[in-house]
Amino acid sequence: MSLQSKLESGKFAITCEVGPLKGTDITEVEENAELLKDKVDAANVTDQQSSVMRLGSLVTSSIILKKGLEPIYQVVCRDRNRIALQSDLLSAWVMGIRNVLSITGDLPQLGDHPAAKAVYDLDSVTLLQTIKTLNDGHDLAGNELQGKPAFFPGAVVKVESDTEASMELQVAKLERKIAAGARFIQTQAVYDAGIFGKFMKRVEKFKVPILAGIIPLRSPAAARFMNKNVSGVRVPDELIEKMENVPKEDRVQTGIEIAADIIKQVKPLCQGVHIMAIGQEKRVPDIIQAAGL
Amino acid sequence: MILSEQKPFEEILGYLEGEKSVFILGCNGCAQSSGSGGPVQVEEMKKKLEEAGKKITGTKVIDFLCEKALVKSGLRGKVDEVAAADSILVMTCGIGVQAVAASVNKICHPACNTVNLGGSRGEWKGSERCQECGQCLLDYTGGICPITACTKSLVSGACGGASNGKCEISPDRDCGWELIYNRLKAKNQLDKLKIFIDPLDHSKLMARPEMMSTSRYALEQSDQEGR
Numbered sequence: 001m002s003l004q005s006k007l008e009s010g011k012f013a014i015t016c017e018v019g020p021l022k023g024t025d026i027t028e029v030e031e032n033a034e035l036l037k038d039k040v041d042a043a044n045v046t047d048q049q050s051s052v053m054r055l056g057s058l059v060t061s062s063i064i065l066k067k068g069l070e071p072i073y074q075v076v077c078r079d080r081n082r083i084a085l086q087s088d089l090l091s092a093w094v095m096g097i098r099n100v101l102s103i104t105g106d107l108p109q110l111g112d113h114p115a116a117k118a119v120y121d122l123d124s125v126t127l128l129q130t131i132k133t134l135n136d137g138h139d140l141a142g143n144e145l146q147g148k149p150a151f152f153p154g155a156v157v158k159v160e161s162d163t164e165a166s167m168e169l170q171v172a173k174l175e176r177k178i179a180a181g182a183r184f185i186q187t188q189a190v191y192d193a194g195i196f197g198k199f200m201k202r203v204e205k206f207k208v209p210i211l212a213g214i215i216p217l218r219s220p221a222a223a224r225f226m227n228k229n230v231s232g233v234r235v236p237d238e239l240i241e242k243m244e245n246v247p248k249e250d251r252v253q254t255g256i257e258i259a260a261d262i263i264k265q266v267k268p269l270c271q272g273v274h275i276m277a278i279g280q281e282k283r284v285p286d287i288i289q290a291a292g293l
Numbered sequence: 294m295i296l297s298e299q300k301p302f303e304e305i306l307g308y309l310e311g312e313k314s315v316f317i318l319g320c321n322g323c324a325q326s327s328g329s330g331g332p333v334q335v336e337e338m339k340k341k342l343e344e345a346g347k348k349i350t351g352t353k354v355i356d357f358l359c360e361k362a363l364v365k366s367g368l369r370g371k372v373d374e375v376a377a378a379d380s381i382l383v384m385t386c387g388i389g390v391q392a393v394a395a396s397v398n399k400i401c402h403p404a405c406n407t408v409n410l411g412g413s414r415g416e417w418k419g420s421e422r423c424q425e426c427g428q429c430l431l432d433y434t435g436g437i438c439p440i441t442a443c444t445k446s447l448v449s450g451a452c453g454g455a456s457n458g459k460c461e462i463s464p465d466r467d468c469g470w471e472l473i474y475n476r477l478k479a480k481n482q483l484d485k486l487k488i489f490i491d492p493l494d495h496s497k498l499m500a501r502p503e504m505m506s507t508s509r510y511a512l513e514q515s516d517q518e519g520r
Binding site: 078106120126157163165166168170173179232 | 444448456487489495
């Protein structure tokens with residue numbers, strides 16, 4: 001069953017992430033696709049994540065699709081203008097890609113090519129609008145398409161913010177994204193089901209399936225790093241302490257258990273989980289099993 | 294020197310929808326020489342708005358609206374007229390609109406688009422305020438420019454990168470959209486966050502064709518024309 005039919009029929013969905021690497025070696029991507037294809041409904045293929053140049057998300061989406069894993073083609077607005085974005089979207093449809101996730105994209109200064117020109121000709125909202133326009137059979141200039149796609153577009157949101165302005169802006173933007181055509185939403189990593197529950201109460205009126213983001217902890221240091229550097233992620237102190245109190249060799253297992261525990265808590269509140277294992281893709285099946293999904 | 298041109302009157306009327314009274318501010322600096330917001334244009338605007346059924350509580354043309362101190366001193370004798378208005382229509386460049394919006398606790402509508410000058414910038418130094426985009430958005434953003442205040446120049450709202458109100462690029466730089474949010478909240482205009490803004494027309498951000506002409510281009514032209 002496709003991700004779209006699963007979410008539209010109200011079923012609980014599991015997505016994960018496949019990150020293309022720097023270079024032409026696709027062995028790991030193919031291995032991960034093989035391993036995950038029967039365990040998850042679809043996998044996001046990240047697009048130059050953190051502004052670090054890698055193999056493209058379009059071709060990698062096609063590779064995992066051929067391996068039998070349904071891709072969610074991530075598209076960032078940082079690197080391409082509206083001509084390239086529309087053209088790549090049409091190419092994606094022809095290659096059999098159905099799900100697209102619209103993202104603005106980090107600034108180039110945060111990645112490994114800080115001197116690069118940032119484009120942002122479109123942004124996450126206007127890109128969704130663009131996808132809707134293409135689905136309707138036209139391009140952004142109003143010209144008619146010869147053969148049109150029928151993409152299932154998605155978007156992202158942070159559930160937690162450190163200022164009132166930031167939180168309100170997130171909700172306002174989520175509303176804009178949905179108005180612009182987003183039909184599923186994946187969230188930034190969730191570690192506190194209470195806060196997630198409050199967020200879900202606020203946005204339930206939008207009636208769009210939301211998949212809670214899950215990042216398994218690897219070490220106390222990694223948790224602290226995220227708290228310091230990743231906007232919208234806050235790992236509670238008690239979880240960091242829990243990681244600290246187990247021997248080093250057991251930490252990965254503890255991280256999996258914590259992730260499974262969060263999944264169990266958020267499951268009644270939302271319509272799916274999005275597991276971002278960040279280099280630990282091979283452990284995703286363990287997390288799914290531990291969570292009893 | 295900054296170049297500006299008046300927005301279409303229909304667009305200005307759209308900004309004023311639901312408002313009964315307006316105070317009009319013009320600028321004796323660049324807007325006067327651009328023919329977009331000097332004394333003559335302020336008078337014309339007053340007439341047109343009155344014909345459209347708006348009450349004009351007062352007008353004032355100030356030397357250099359881009360300088361906040363001059364805005365404040367210039368409006369000193371006009372406090373009651375400004376207070377009686379639902380909003381201020383600011384007939385000058387994007388820098389001037391932002392200076393007024395920052396100085397006066399009133400909704401400030403831009404009446405002009407600032408167009409590309411091909412390099413130089415206006416006054417109110419300290420940070421970049423206007424990129425001469427030719428499609429002024431200040432009405433939607435509380436008089437703070439999203440093109441210059443947001444590092445990514447986003448028109449659809451904040452990205453997810455800010456921490457404690459600061460941009461992901463530097464703890465020194467405010468998140469432009471959080472500034473916009475706080476300004477809209479202070480002026481009771483949070484509904485503006487729901488308005489969909491089309492992608493920018495980047496052709497308007499380029500220098501106008503006549504300014505892209507180089508001496509070489511001129512030589513080639515004269516050559517072709519047999520001069």
